[in-house]
Amino acid sequence: MERLLRSALARVVRRGSLTVVFASGKKVIFGDGSGEPLAMRFTSPAWEKQVALDPELKFGEAYMEGGLVVDRGDIAQILALLMSQVGLQVPSPPAKLLMKLRFLFRRLAQFNPRDRSQKNVAHHYDLDGRLYSLFLDADRQYSCAYFERPGQTLDDAQLAKKRHIAAKLLFNRPDLATLDIGCGWGGMALYLAENAGARVTGVTLSQEQLGVAKCRAEERHLADRAEFRLQDYRDVPGPFDRIVSVGMFEHVGVGHYDEYFTKIASLLKDDGVALIHSIGRSEGPGITNPWIAKYIFPGGYIPALSEVLPAIERAGLYVADVEILRLHYAETLKAWRERFLAHREEVERIYDERFVRMFEFYLASSEMAFRHQGMEIFQVQLAKREGVVPMTRAYIAEAEAGLKAAEKRNRPGLRLAGE
Template identity: 80%
Template sequence: MERLLLRVLSRIVRRGSLTLILPSGHRETFGDGSGPPLAIRIASKDWERRIALDPEFEFGEAYMEGGLVIEQGDIGEVLATLMSQVGYQVPSFTAKSLMKLRFMVRRLAQFNPRERAQRNVAHHYDLDGRLYSLFLDADRQYSCAYFEHEGQSLDDAQLAKKRHIAAKLLFDRPDLNALDIGCGWGGMGLYLAENAAANVTGVTLSQEQHGIANARARERGLSERAEFRLQDYRDVAGPFDRIVSVGMFEHVGIGHYEEYFSKIADLLKDDGVALVHSIGRSEGPGITNPWIAKYIFPGGYIPALSEVLPAIERAGLLVADVEILRLHYAETLKAWRERFLAHEEEIERMYDSRFVRMFEFYLASSEMAFRHQGMMVFQIQLAKREGVVPLTRSYIAETEADLRGKERRNRIGLRLAGE
């Protein structure tokens, strides 16, 4: 297996400088010598065999379990070197066969009826609430931020994301009824209630998020405008003037796309506007990384637009606008990882060192996927008939400017009320 692993890395690493230290003591350096020198050590022959045969899964497994040790550099730098290689090819017959098999069974892995969907959500989102408060922004936005300029803080970029989405939803009059599918900890819904004077219904399958979202609504005096339910979106009754879904579509599963968009069409009024904000892949259909599927987002899948748009068409919805956010999520994940590592000792006390390595690997590998492997975020604006959305996109910037003024006024009001 030693020779196989060396052959695997020689086929992958053409640029950079990565030294591999094998259980036998053998050391070999790969790449052209550019960039910072990095070194990894494999702790045992068993891990050597497992990584060689199935690197897509076992590399993350080995790092999490301590079977792969970073001797020089950090896991983010190692993953950046591995994932940024130009012309990367699947390195072995076994790995190719596993990828083909995983593609063949991906619909089964993403089969998400109501009970399974709730279990999948609980797996990730019902962790100790303190964890997310340590690395997310103050509003607990657990989705891609919108960086308007270089150097913008994470909190400001997350606020800009909410503002950008609200502008595209066209809250042109007060008291519109809005549905937030996958409402998280309530940040998007509370923003719409507070700054767009909307009546918001948010739904989530996470008990942790449900409790916190309603508590936040009460604390901010918005309970009459914002209600958050522990409910599957498929069980919601409409209609609604506006529908928004941020960072939830990735959990739907490819076999449920038509069901998802048909439900949006059923719930949306004829003159309504909807917006879906989701991670996507710039290339064609693929598979969920098996390590991510097991430990982070079971049942999840990042779609290509070619898989999404046909389901929208079949649901009878019109695509009014598509925007691609390219490196925004890479910068978001970078900020999350920096904050996570700043609280590493505290998180280890909450869980253990294995959990810390698992979550660090998730954040680092996700960041590098956005930087180097064609991952992006799309925002698809939907309507049921022509003429609902203005002819040009100038209204977005104009509405954002108006929302900024409302944000300032509401922040002042909240400070006075708390004194």
């Protein structure tokens, strides 16, 4: 089996310099010698066999369980080297067969009725709340930030994301009834209530997130404008002037797209606007990485626009605008990974060393997927009829300027201790 793994690595690693020490003690250098030298080793023949037969799943498991150890560089650099290679597009015969089988059964893996959806959400979002406070921004935005300029801080980029989305939602009058599908810890809903004058209903399937969102609304005296519920979007009554969903669509599942957009169409008023912000794949329909599906986001799937747009059309909705955000999520994930690793000892005290390696692998592999493998963010703006959204995009910058002014007015002033 060592021979099969060596053959696969030789086929994949054409550029760079990767030294691999196999369980037998044999050391092999792969690549053309360019770039920073990296090194890793396998601790047993069993792990070599598993990685050779199913690298998509077992490479991450080997790192989690100590079957793969990085001796030079870190796992992010190893993944960057592997995932940026052209040869990675030619998998070994066993891996190719597994990919075909997983694609064949992908709808079953993404079947997300109400009870299963709640269990899948709890798997990731109901983790110990201290974990997320260690690597997210102050507002706990757990989705792609919007970097307006190089060197912008994560907190400023997440604020810019909320502002950019709010601008596209056209809050042209106060008290617009707004639905936030998958509201997380409430950051977007509270932003819209505070700075856009909206009356927001946020729904989530996470008990942990619901509790935090409600507390934050009370603390900021916004409970009368921002209501949070533990509720499936399919059970929400309408109608609404505005609907927003940020980072939730990836959990819907390809078999539920018609159901999702039909529900949005039924909830949206005739002159309403909706904005869907989701991770997307640029290379057409695919499958969820099996390691991600098993350990991080069960039931999740990153769609191609070619899978999404037909469902929008069938629901009778107009696509008013589509924007693709390139590399913004790579920079977001890099910032999360650096913050996470800066607190790895604290995370280990909350969980254990295996969890630390699992979460590090998740952040690193996700970052490299956005840098090297065609992952992106799409923001799709929807309406029920023509003429609701202005003919040009000039309104976005104008609305962002108005929202910036509102942010300054609503930002609490600094006070000295004791005041």
